[in-house]
Amino acid sequence: MRSTHASAALLLFVSTSLAAQAPCYAENDGPAFNDGVSMGGPNLLLAIKFRTNVNDTVLGLQVFTGERTGENSVALWSHDAANDRPLAPLGTGRFEMDATNGWQGACLDMPIAVTTSQPYWLVWGCQNSSQASVDALNAAGGQPYRGSFDNGGSWNGPFSSNTRHWKFRLLCAASILPGSWVVSGAGCAGSNGSVPEVGFGNEPLINSTLSAELEQAAPGAPAGLVLGVVLPSPIDLTGFGAPGCQVLCGALASTSTLTDMTGAATIALPIPNDPALRCATICSQWAVVDAGANSLGIALSASGDVTFGG
Numbered sequence: 001m002r003s004t005h006a007s008a009a010l011l012l013f014v015s016t017s018l019a020a021q022a023p024c025y026a027e028n029d030g031p032a033f034n035d036g037v038s039m040g041g042p043n044l045l046l047a048i049k050f051r052t053n054v055n056d057t058v059l060g061l062q063v064f065t066g067e068r069t070g071e072n073s074v075a076l077w078s079h080d081a082a083n084d085r086p087l088a089p090l091g092t093g094r095f096e097m098d099a100t101n102g103w104q105g106a107c108l109d110m111p112i113a114v115t116t117s118q119p120y121w122l123v124w125g126c127q128n129s130s131q132a133s134v135d136a137l138n139a140a141g142g143q144p145y146r147g148s149f150d151n152g153g154s155w156n157g158p159f160s161s162n163t164r165h166w167k168f169r170l171l172c173a174a175s176i177l178p179g180s181w182v183v184s185g186a187g188c189a190g191s192n193g194s195v196p197e198v199g200f201g202n203e204p205l206i207n208s209t210l211s212a213e214l215e216q217a218a219p220g221a222p223a224g225l226v227l228g229v230v231l232p233s234p235i236d237l238t239g240f241g242a243p244g245c246q247v248l249c250g251a252l253a254s255t256s257t258l259t260d261m262t263g264a265a266t267i268a269l270p271i272p273n274d275p276a277l278r279c280a281t282i283c284s285q286w287a288v289v290d291a292g293a294n295s296l297g298i299a300l301s302a303s304g305d306v307t308f309g310g
Contacts, residue, residue: 023062024172025052025114027143028135028165033064033101037163041128045148047077047086047121047155048166058112059279060171060178060309061093062105063124063133071182072097073125074105076112077152085146085155086121093307095180101131103169106180107279107307114170122168123152135165142166177278179204179309183302185234188245190218190299191292192263198286198304201266206310207273214286217263217299222289225267228252230283230305241295248303249283259288277308 023029027050039046061074073094080087093106114120124133142164146157171177181204187195194216201211212225226249234246259265271277286301293299 023169023175024056024058025054025170026168028137028167029169032136033167034132034134034136034163035101037132037134038067039065039126039128039130039132040147041126043149043151044128045123045125045152047123047146047148048168049079049119049121049144049146049158050168051116051119052114052170053116055115056113056170056172058091058108058114058170058172060105060107060175061122062103062169062171062178064101064103064167065097065126065131065133066099066101066104068127068130069097069099070127071095072104072127073123074108075123075125076108076114077121077123079119079121084144084158086123086152089123089152093180094182095178096182097127097130103178105169105171105178107177107309121146133167134163135167137165138163139165177309179307181304181306184230184305185246185248185303187301188242188299189293190288190290192216192218194263196223196263196286196288196299196301198284198301200304200306204271204306204308206271206275206277206308208271208310210269210271210306212267212269212284212304214259214265214288214301215263217259217265217286217288218290218293219259219261219263221259221263222256223259223265224254224256224287226251226254226285226287227269227282230281230303237296237298242298242300243294245294245296245298245300247285247300249285252282271308275310278310279307281305281307
């Protein structure tokens with residue numbers, strides 16, 4: 001976003017810094033990577049086989065990637081010993097990829113206890129042509145890996161390669177967990193013919209300020225941001241004069257601002273330094289007052305589902 005129109009004190013900000021903590025387990029950790037290797041696809045699930053050297057509870061996963069944008073998934077799968085392939089997902093997280101190469105990932109939807117006695121598979125649902133999460137090494141010892149193009153129904157491989165030393169991290173309670181967000185559901189267009197777009201300008205971490213962003217809305221219009229819980233069933237506003245518009249978030253808090261002459265707006269959301277928020281998710285949705293959009297006079301964004309890290 002280009003300009004900030006309001007600062008919303010929806011959450012108490014406590015200025016206590018966090019000390020960085022290492023992953024509880026990692027392979028080929030660090031910043032080195034092979035910039036010449038990209039991921040294939042589309043609809044590729046990459047599965048990397050590994051054994052951890054710790055007994056711990058995994059809360060999040062990271063891979064080293066970038067160069068594209070869009071939704072990614074990371075998951076921990078159990079092992080099918082009879083067929084030497086992934087068996088079933090134990091926990092999954094989603095995140096919107098940043099185009100800048102770096103460590104990216106998400107909290108899992110449930111904590112997973114891992115032990116040194118069991119093999120596991122880290123499964124990454126990547127964007128086509130994104131940076132592959134591989135080290136710059138060219139030596140023996142690349143991990144076994146497989147690929148699936150049918151959501152894990154079948155698996156190609158196994159493969160291994162001297163140039164495929166996969167990079168990943170397991171994050172546990174003592175680790176700094178990644179903040180992430182994904183877009184879900186669908187919005188409805190305003191009088192300018194565009195659907196308002198929800199987004200965020202930085203990683204959502206506790207003890208920081210999150211920049212909630214709006215684009216493609218009507219210029220100079222009142223815009224409200226609702227924060228709350230994901231509704232099990234969206235509320236259809238067709239009967240109220242807004243066909244195609246759905247309320248996706250149950251409101252726990254809200255704030256408002258005005259869009260600029262490009263239809264953009266930004267609201268600063270302070271996030272408290274509360275460890276209980278780590279891996280907690282909130283739903284957010286923009287509502288724009290737009291008399292020409294429909295008889296109800298409203299345009300809505302999709303939902304931006306935010307998971308707090310830190």
